[in-house]
Amino acid sequence: MQGRYEDLVEKLGKEIAEAILDNETGLAKRARLIDKDVAELLRQAGQAAMILIFAVLGGQLADEAKAAGLTVQSRPVITYNVIFGPIEVESPYLWKNGESSKPVRDQMGLTHQGRSEAVERALTDFGMEDSFRHAAERFEEHYGWHVDDSTVRRVTEAVGAQVEEYLRDKLEKERKAYDLPLDERPGVDRLVAELDACKVRTGVLVPSEATEENDNPEKRNRVINWRDVRIGLITDLDGQEKGYVGRVDTYPVVVHQLFSLAVKQGLSSKTQVIAVADGGNGIREELQRQFPHVQFILDQPHMKDHLYETAEAMGFEGDERKKWVNEKRELIETGRARDAIDQIRDEYARTSIDSVRRLIAYLDKYEDAIDYQKFKSLGLPIGDGEVESAHRYVPQKRLNLPGACWHPDNVNPMLSLRVLRADDWWEDFWDNRSSQIAT
Numbered sequence: 439m440q441g442r443y444e445d446l447v448e449k450l451g452k453e454i455a456e457a458i459l460d461n462e463t464g465l466a467k468r469a470r471l472i473d474k475d476v477a478e479l480l481r482q483a484g485q486a487a488m489i490l491i492f493a494v495l496g497g498q499l500a501d502e503a504k505a506a507g508l509t510v511q512s513r514p515v516i517t518y519n520v521i522f523g524p525i526e527v528e529s530p531y532l533w534k535n536g537e538s539s540k541p542v543r544d545q546m547g548l549t550h551q552g553r554s555e556a557v558e559r560a561l562t563d564f565g566m567e568d569s570f571r572h573a574a575e576r577f578e579e580h581y582g583w584h585v586d587d588s589t590v591r592r593v594t595e596a597v598g599a600q601v602e603e604y605l606r607d608k609l610e611k612e613r614k615a616y617d618l619p620l621d622e623r624p625g626v627d628r629l630v631a632e633l634d635a636c637k638v639r640t641g642v643l644v645p646s647e648a649t650e651e652n653d654n655p656e657k658r659n660r661v662i663n664w665r666d667v668r669i670g671l672i673t674d675l676d677g678q679e680k681g682y683v684g685r686v687d688t689y690p691v692v693v694h695q696l697f698s699l700a701v702k703q704g705l706s707s708k709t710q711v712i713a714v715a716d717g718g719n720g721i722r723e724e725l726q727r728q729f730p731h732v733q734f735i736l737d738q739p740h741m742k743d744h745l746y747e748t749a750e751a752m753g754f755e756g757d758e759r760k761k762w763v764n765e766k767r768e769l770i771e772t773g774r775a776r777d778a779i780d781q782i783r784d785e786y787a788r789t790s791i792d793s794v795r796r797l798i799a800y801l802d803k804y805e806d807a808i809d810y811q812k813f814k815s816l817g818l819p820i821g822d823g824e825v826e827s828a829h830r831y832v833p834q835k836r837l838n839l840p841g842a843c844w845h846p847d848n849v850n851p852m853l854s855l856r857v858l859r860a861d862d863w864w865e866d867f868w869d870n871r872s873s874q875i876a877t
Contacts, residue, residue, distance in 0.1 A: 450483075454476060454479055458472065458475065458476070462475075477582075478582060481522045481523065481581075481582050482522070484520070484522035485520070485523050485525055488522060488525055489525050489527070492525070492527045492542075492546070492548065493527070493528065495546060496527065496528060496529065496530070496541065496542045496546065499542065499545055499546070500530045500541055502541075503539045503541055504532065506534075508533060508537065508538075508539055509532060509534060510530050510531070511531050511532065511533045512530070512531045514529055514531065515527065515528055516529045516542075516548065516549065516550040516551075516552075517550060517551055518548045518550070518552050518553075518554075519554065519557050520554045520557065521554060521556040521560065521581065522581075522583075523581075523582065523583040524583065527542060527548055528542070529543060529548065553593065555868075555871070555875060558593050558597060560577060560580075560581065561573070561577060561585065561589070561590050561593040561594060562593060562594050562598075562855065564576050564577050564590065565593065566594055566598070566836060566852065566855040566856065567835075567836060568836075568839075569839055570588075570590045570591040570594070571587040573587070573590045573594075574586060574587040574590050577590070594852070594855070595848050595851055595852070598848070598850075598851025598852050598854055598855045599851045600871070601854040601855050601858050601867060602850055602851050604854075604858075604867055604870070605695075605857065605858065605863075606695075608863070609683075609695050609698035609699060610698060612699070612702040613697070613698040615701050615702075616701045616706065616707075620706060620707065620708060623706060624706060625704045625705055625706025625707075625709050626674070626703070626704035626705070626706075627708075627709065627710065628674070628675055628710050628711075629672055629673070629674065629700055629703060629704065629709055629710075629711050629712070630671075630672070630673050630674065630675060630711075630712045630714065630819060630824075631670065631671070631672055631700065631711050631712070631714070631725065631729065632671040632673075632713075632714050632715060632822040632824055633668065633669070633670045633671075633689075633692070633693070633715045633721055633725065633822070634668075634715060634716065634822055634826055634829065635666040635667060635668045635669070635718065636666075636667050636669070636833060636834060636838075637664040637666065638664070638665055638667050638686070638837045638838060638844060638849055639663075639664055639838070639842060639843050639844065640663050640664070640665050640843065640844050640845065640846045640849060641660040641661060641662050641843040641845070642661050642663075642845065643658040643659070643660050643661075644659060644660075644661055645657075645658055645659075660843070662843065663846075665846065667684060667685075667686055667829075667833045667837070667849070668685060668686070668687065668689065669682060669684040669825055669828050669829055669832060669833065670682065670683045670684065670692055670693070670695070670696035670825070671824055671825040671828055672696060672699050672700045672703050672705075673703075674703075675712075675817060675818075675819075677824060681699045681703055682699075682828060682832055682857050682860045682861055683695040683696050683699055683857060684832055684833060684854075684856070684857050685850055685853065686849050686850055686853070687850070689720050689724040690724055690728075693724045693725060693727075694728065696728075697729060700729070705729075707730055708731075709730070709731065710731045710733065711725075711729045711730070711731060712733050712735065712818050712819065713725045713726075713729065713734045714736075714737060714819050714822045715734075715736075715737060715822055716736070716737045716822065717737075717740060717741075717744075717803075722734050722804075722807075733818070734804075734806075734807045735807050735808075735813055735818065735820055736804045736807040736808050737820075738771075738808075738810055738820045738821050739821055741770070741804070742763070742767065744797055744800055745762075745763045745766055745767065745797070746759070746763055747793065748782075748793050748794055748796075748797040749762045749763050751791055751794070752785070752789065752793075765781075766778045766782070769781075770801070770808050771809075771811055773811060775801060775809065776805065778801065779801050779802060779805070782797060782798055782801070783798055786798060828860070832853075832856045832860050833853055835856075836852065837849065837856075
């Protein structure tokens with residue numbers, strides 16, 4: 439669009455420059471501040487331009503309705519928010535024999551206190567990065583007019599719900615490529631999948647129970663709950679091409695999305711998937727159920743933590759505890775996990791400590807997933823540090839701000855916004871949304 443208005447831009451720029459040079463003094467000393475003045479003039483000019491554009495378009499649509507026999511019954515004025523600030527727009531109401539028309543609303547999509555696409559994009563951009571109060575302050579600082587933090591919240595959460603649907607549809611479309619023949623789409627040889635969970639604080643207001651001290655039926659209490667945010671990562675062995683999924687949901691649902699993302703990054707029926715995760719209940723089973731050719735590797739730090747916890751339960755302290763753990767680690771990490779298990783089983787026979795029994799079951803289950811020396815020799819990862827790092831900048835940076843407490847229904851929409859940005863699909867989403875508005 440810009441190329442069509444080069445002459446206008448040059449003329450407008452020249453007029454603004456001449457006006458400032460003719461009317462302001464001491465500009466040389468204020469040279470580094472002038473662009474702020476120009477920006478404010480352009481904002482005001484943008485408001486004036488939008489008022490004229492909407493007035494002409496609304497008038498044309500009203501004339502078309504009148505040509506069809508409708509007559510104007512009233513001319514209410516609405517306030518509409520464009521990126522330059524709020525403007526007033528006449529929105530005529532026309533009627534004839536039971537047929538009515540509000541062309542500014544129905545054909546232009548302008549409603550009272552409505553917002554342009556540029557405004558909603560900016561509010562969402564700020565709202566997904568910072569608290570809604572700080573987002574409103576940042577918006578005003580950058581765009582020169584005030585928006586309530588409640589508006590930032592409503593817009594961000596509503597767009598987040600759209601993004602959640604967009605991600606689901608996009609991943610399902612990507613998934614279809616998996617069914618193409620190998621000679622048409624051979625895919626890549628190896629991919630790494632990592633899966634881990636972190637916590638987010640949620641709260642729901644519920645009516646208080648009536649007691650002698652509380653006889654107010656209107657009073658409500660907030661019930662706090664910490665929910666698992668499950669983040670999945672797909673990357674190549676070099677860790678260069680990364681993609682993320684994330685939801686508060688079951689492992690089958692999250693792994694389903696992870697599989698679809700893997701297809702986008704080259705997964706085919708011949709691809710070996712190196713799946714690295716902790717020993718959370720059901721993680722390994724779900725990864726192996728949905729992915730072909732999986733080599734599951736138990737996250738090494740997670741295994742080490744289990745050893746330390748068991749040593750502590752056995753009463754070992756200080757150097758003695760460290761020695762016990764290192765002896766078992768040496769056996770496990772050099773392909774002799776069975777020897778370590780046998781040693782621990784002998785110790786359980788002498789102690790009957792329940793945590794020792796659990797460690798034996800744990801190592802039995804993951805015996806084929808803890809040969810770390812072998813995995814390292816093959817160039818495979820032995821820890822899920824990449825996805826653990828992703829917790830910090832995908833969900834936690836926004837959802838775990840100090841004091842944050844989310845309604846459960848809003849966690850996945852906000853998380854979807856964070857995933858959208860991490861996967862570099864931000865522009866694609868807004869282009870898609872804008873094209874739907876324009877059709």
